[in-house]
Each structure stands twice: as C-alpha cells, then as structure tokens.
Amino acid sequence: MKYYERLVDLKCFSRSDVERLTKNKYTADSLIKEYKRKGYIESVRRDLFVAISMETKGPVANRYLIATNILRDNYISHHSAFEYYGYANQVFYEVYVSGEGRFVDFEYDHITYRYVAPRIGAGVSLKEDGVRVSDMEHTILDSINDFDKIGGLEELLRCLELINYADEEKLLLYLEAYHKQVLYQKTGYILEHLKKQLRISDNFFEVCKSKLKSSVRYLYTGIEHEPNTFNKRWKLVVPPDLMKLVSKGADVNAEV
Template structure:
C-alpha cells in the first residue's frame, strides 16, 4: 500500500498520474495490477481509475467528481448541475458532462455518463468546498436547462428547478443570453422566469431585454405533439401547454 495514500488523496487518476507518483514507468503496470486485484482501486473506464475507501468499499470520488475527471475541461451541466446545487426535484442515473473532447458515453456503478459539446464556456466555476468539481454557475445552469429541456428532465422538471432557486444575477443572465444569441431562448427564458421575477429578484428591465430579442417568429415551447392543450402567449410569441400557463398565471388566446 505504498502509494495508496497519495492515490486516495487524488480520488481519481490516470496512468500519467501514477507514473508521476511512482516515478518509475516500469513499476506502474505491476502496481496497477496489484492494486486492482486487491480492491484498493477500481477502473472507471479506459485510463481512468478511482481509489477505494477500504472502510466503506466506496470510491473516495463521488459520481460528480468522476464526471469532471474524464477530461481537463469537463464540467457538470444541465440536470446534473441542478442536482449538484440541490435544485433538482429528481436525481437521475445519468450524469451530463460538457467537454470539447469527444468521449464515448459509458456506464459505471449504475450511472450513465453522457457528454455534451459546449455552446459557450462562460459561467463555469470550481467551488472551493469540493475538490475536483467544475460546474456551471446557477445562472448558466438555469439557461442550459431551459435551452435543452430534454437534458433536464422535461418542462415540468425544469419549472420545479426554477422554483427551487432563490436568486439569479440578471447581469450574468443577460451576458450569457447575449452569448447564446438565440431568439428562441430569449422567448423561453422570459416566459418561464416571469412569474418568479420577485422571488428571483429580476427587474422589469431584464424582461424588457428578453422581449426585445425574441424576434417575430411564433414558436412552440415544447414539441407540438407533446402539447395536450395548446395556448398562445402573445407577449412571448409562444405556443405553450395550457395547463402550465394556468400554473404560471400567463394566459393567452387558446388556439383553435
């Protein structure tokens, strides 16, 4: 167990990390084989290992840390970021990781790791309280979830995530929205956040900014075939689910 303590402090590691610790490339393979055989470490995927807590039998790294370890630029996003912050209503058996690196999805310990190409890199932080974690900040998390609701559990789950948030920095939201530069996203964000404006401390100017960028196209909030009762919201030029517009208090003329 000569190298176990250093490996356990790292949590997750690659072959290059073992070479740096052992300082003898010819010894690394034998140590790796020994530690795997004795259960000191486990193989997560090709060239990614995790040290095992011998007292509990679990890895020192949790599933979020493992997700962030797959690439140097990898970070938690979408529903996984919402889970990390405690905003999510559900905990999925799938971790969403954003990275420029092309990585084949894999499963480990009953969790599927899915990789997403970044649309923009703004809004990624490394919390001081958790080693090895990179995650979108609250504002980027909300925008990512609204931008791609399929990666956040669907519309109703996204609404529950929004309800769990107590504050959003509108300057950050505007900065990220401008970088996304997507009219549809301005529509969805304005519609879905407006009811919670007071709770989230968003000013009227924020919604005016969103509305000024929505364009003239009428769009469906979710896929047309998923709408049980279509309703048109004229302010945001969106065709929405009537049941949810009742919940949000944003009615409109029902489509005929």
C-alpha cells in the same frame, strides 16, 4: 499499500498521475494491475481510475468529481449541476457532462455519464472540492434550452422553484453568447412566472422581449398535439397554465 493513501487523497487519477508517484512507468503499470486485483482501485474508463474505500468498498470520489476528471476541461452541466447545487427535485442515475473534451457515454457504478456539447464557454468554475461545474445562470439557460432532451419541463420548473436568486446580468450575458432568439423567448416566458422569487427585474424581460422578431415558436416539440394556447407577449405556443405542471406554485404566476 505503499501508495494507497496517496491515491485516496487524489480520489480520481490517470496513469500519468501514478507514474508521477512511482517515478517509473513500469512500476506504475504494475502497481495499477496489483491494486486493481486487490480491489484498492477501479477503472472508471480508459485512463481514469478511482480509489476504493476500505470501509465502504465504494469509490471515494463522488459522481461529480469523477465526471470532472473524465477529460480535460469537462464540467458538470444541466440537471446534474442543479443536483450538485442542491436544487434538483430528483436525483438521476445520469450525470451530464459538457466541455471541449468529447467522450462516448459510459456507465460506472450504476451511473451513466453522458456528454452534452457545450453551447457557451462562459460561466464555469472550479469548486473547492475539485468539481468543475456551470454556474447557476449558465445552468438555468442550458436547462431551458435542452429541457425537452434532459429532464423534461416539469422537472425544470421544480428545480427553478427551489432557487431564490438569479443574477440577471449574467443571464443576459450568457443569452447574448447563446445568440438564439427562441432562447430569449423561452427564458422570458418561463422566468417571468418566477420573477419575484428569483428577484429578476422587469428590465430583464424587456431586454429579452426586444430580441424577438415576428416568428412564432413552440415551447417544446409536440405541444401542437396537446392542449395549448398562444402567448402573444412571447410569441410562443405554450401550455394553458404553466405552473399547474407542478404541485405547488398555484399562485406563483398570479401577476403574469
């Protein structure tokens, strides 16, 4: 138990972290084997370990801290970032992780950790609890861009309904970094339904609209086989009434 409390303080750690504690590579290897055998620590994946609480018998690190430590510069993204901020309608048994460090999806403690290639580099911060996460505006754009793969449109809308402010300058900065016309279309269309709640000015939507060209896009794959309508303003094929997809928000889009 000599090093246990220090490992609990670290929560997540690598083999090299244990070597720094013991000052000896061979001692570190022996310690890891012994502590795993006694249930003091568990292996999350190759070269990533977590300390186990003696009280709860579960990992002392939560899913978000574990995800942050998978590889250097990894951060929580997409729906998992909404969860971290407390803006998710549902908590998934998956954690979405982005960053330069790629990894093969894996499962630990009934949670699946999934890698998603980053679209932009800006808008990531390290929080006081050690979690690295995309900021709210980065998260909103990632989630709009990928909702057909992660979470779905209804869950995205429910998450957005819980947010009471979005920084439109950041949104425009990140949209420029994305450099995708269709994302300007989708973002303008979706956020215009929530512009009062998110406190986004009309100027934001005019900037988004100015990026549009003549091409018509679908809000999501497969909508052409469902009831739909053409939104002339955003040149998008969309559901007949977007906000009817969620239980509340019957009058959210009354002025759109």
